[in-house]
Amino acid sequence: MNLRARILLLLLLAMPAVAGAQTATLPPLSFLGFEAGAPLDAVGRQVVALGGTRLRCDRARRDRAVRECRAVVVHPAFGRPLDLWLSAIDSSSGVLMLSSPVSGVELDAWRTDLETAFGVVDANVQGPQWMLQWVRQGRMLRLTWKIENGAKVASVSLVDGRVLDSWGRKRGASDR
Secondary structure (H helix, E strand, O other), X not given: OOHHHHHHHHHHHHHHHHHHHHHOOOOOOEEXXXXXXOEHHHHHHHHHHOOOOOOEEEEOOOOXXXXXXXXXEEOOOOOOEEEEEEEEEOOEEEEEEXXXXXXXXXXXXXXXXXXXXXXXXXXEEEOOEEEEEEEEOOEEEEEEEEEEOOEEEEEEEEEEXXXXXXXXXXXXXXXX
């Protein structure tokens, strides 16, 4: 068998392994057990599991399908309270954000945990704010941090593009 035929044979034999690797299920983007797109009842259960206050939700004035919710949870490793805010559309979390002042050690732990779970990405600096971002399967997770009044403040945002797109299509249809 000539060299060209051997290379072709090796490539053909490797194709199923490459195809399998590309279709492997990736873990959902999450932070402290919260996932973008999660139903409100699942978010409420996770709030309680993290020793938080009850999730309080109000209907948006402009669109009754939208609920704005808030809670405070406790970071399990550091005991620090985190403010939770979310916008739910038809009882699914479209945007969820957790934020708090953090120490350098806490921020490093958040970053390390996220990079271990979802891969290392380059930090993006936008003025006085730094950001790491992961996107997959229509969802995004973003870690941002900045210095505010001499303190480091960090937030993790979870966004479900499919929930937001569905809401946008419904709003567009109702505006016609």
